[in-house]
């Protein structure tokens with residue numbers, strides 16, 4: 001769906017906890033930034049704990065059919081302590097990523113001026129993690145025998161295919177090529193996970209030959225966590241497996257301003273299915289409904305969504321507004337969720 | 351082997367790169383701290399890149415038989431760029447952990463006064479990670495089909511047994527019970543890795559019932575990396591799976607003074623096989639042979655070794671010496687590997 005269609009048909013999934021609040025602000029800013037001649041059509045879906053408690057369903061085939069008709073999906077957060085761990089994660093979040101083949105999980109980390117970081121000094125942080133989204137230990141392969149007994153055995157199978165690895169590695173090389181520093185780091189654990197590790201490393205090296213301008217390096221995932229806190233400036237683009245990507249992007253979010261500002265895209269670059277954009281943070285039930293949640297991560301996810309759909313100018317406008325807003329936060333009293341959304345909406349419209 | 355035997359029969363594996371240098375200092379401090387009436391017997395083994403290049407071997411059955419006869423093993427570091435990734439890791443390090451059933455991988459993190467941390471402010475860090483050492487994705491289960499083709503599939507199987515999980519969870523509860531704060535955190539990813547996650551969570555909850563004084567909590571591994579940089583004081587004892595433990599202990603080392611001071615023990619609590627003690631850092635070939643390596647992590651590993659063998663007083667003496675030495679480092683010119691070892695040897699003897 002390109003910008004020229006001038007209709008933006010969005011599926012909106014507020015979800016649980018603070019999801020409701022932050023999505024409202026994301027939509028506020030989206031409406032404010034869109035050109036007059038673009039019509040925003042939204043349809044809200046009630047996925048998450050509410051739907052699960054009401055019907056026992058998480059995501060049906062009919063739901064997937066409905067979602068498929070949108071240009072993109074904006075999600076707040078899914079998850080609630082009242083639902084057993086794993087039910088909504090596997091039954092909704094991961095089911096959607098797999099059903100819509102969201103194999104590029106894009107997570108930028110940029111420490112903006114004025115933003116607090118737990119790191120000492122003045123770290124320079126500006127990288128993007130391209131996390132594989134449809135393979136690895138996330139496939140749900142595995143099982144349990146003799147459950148609940150002292151002889152229980154539980155397995156988890158990480159599945160890695162040349163097809164799946166190559167497409168995400170190619171995506172990452174293309175992104176690295178397009179950035180000024182042109183550097184790509186492969187993060188894995190190929191000295192222990194030698195089967196998957198060799199596949200990732202070989203595919204990476206093969207594709208690297210097509211990108212002579214891109215500087216490449218390989219780092220074990222354990223060492224990568226060290227560099228993320230001691231030398232974050234060394235990273236430009238990182239490509240990695242689904243689980244390693246999950247882990248290092250939370251750490252990356254923490255060092256680059258916290259999960260209050262970390263955005264993500266679950267992207268299907270082919271466009272065969274709509275891509276989904278969501279803040280990295282969860283539903284934070286402890287602060288839900290109190291107007292305390294920072295909607296910035298959702299607003300930045302809206303920027304990723306717009307860029308994905310071809311609205312580059314509008315995406316940049318949101319990012320500039322967020323930078324300006326964050327720069328002014330230091331020393332100011334905390335604002336409510338809606339006040340931050342209002343301020344950003346004014347900035348992008350102005 | 352208890353302290354009363356008055357012979358300490360140690361296998362020494364200097365290994366590759368800086369391993370040689372740091373182990374020499376570890377032995378220097380060990381000799382200095384031991385009571386006069388304890389006879390230290392050491393036998394050096396040439397495992398690592400040298401042996402591999404000379405013979406193609408990494409660790410034979412005869413080697414294991416020889417190592418088995420020692421009270422404990424002190425290892426420097428294994429790994430060299432001249433050996434393909436995975437060969438020495440799987441063929442030596444992991445083979446030894448598995449053969450000697452080193453299921454408790456103990457990794458303390460304590461930020462000592464005067465030690466630099468990449469974190470801002472004055473973080474309070476004093477926790478220990480009990481990493482499972484013989485299961486999870488480290489078992490070498492898995493494989494590859496259609497290798498090197500565009501249809502390659504590579505799998506890695508994480509194997510988790512009630513037997514294996516329970517023994518390490520029990521070890522962690524006992525350690526938490528013995529510490530002033532009595533808090534134990536389970537780190538896993540039970541919302542995605544639901545088979546292994548349920549096993550870990552159920553075993554953890556069952557054993558928790560026997561330790562009413564221990565406060566427990568569960569944290570997903572991705573969130574744990576956030577807390578390690580934003581609230582490290584929340585951790586007292588952490589118990590976790592082999593791979594998650596690998597990742598978070600490197601991060602833990604980074605925030606609590608760097609891998610220059612991070613010690614570890616690969617422990618078989620039953621005593622059926624000797625336990626192995628080693629610095630968390632690798633062989634650092636880039637600085638090998640230059641006297642630049644910090645032997646502190648190895649010296650602290652010697653303290654863990656002594657405590658394991660019942661030499662509690664001597665272990666504490668080493669730890670005190672290291673604290674005092676680190677406190678005096680700030681602002682001083684860097685000392686060579688041997689100078690640091692000399693200084694620590696003087697302190698523990700004095």
Ligand SMILES: CC(C)[C@H](C(=O)O)[C@@H](O)C(=O)O
Pocket residue numbers: 089090093094246280541542572
């Ligand atoms: C909630 C969970 C399934 C998810 C993941 O593990 O991918 C989350 O941690 C994330 O990073 O988006």
Ligand SMILES: CC(C)[C@H](C(=O)O)[C@@H](O)C(=O)O
Pocket residue numbers: 191192222439440443444596630
């Ligand atoms: C070298 C490697 C096999 C090892 C591991 O992954 O366990 C290392 O990273 C460690 O933490 O001891």
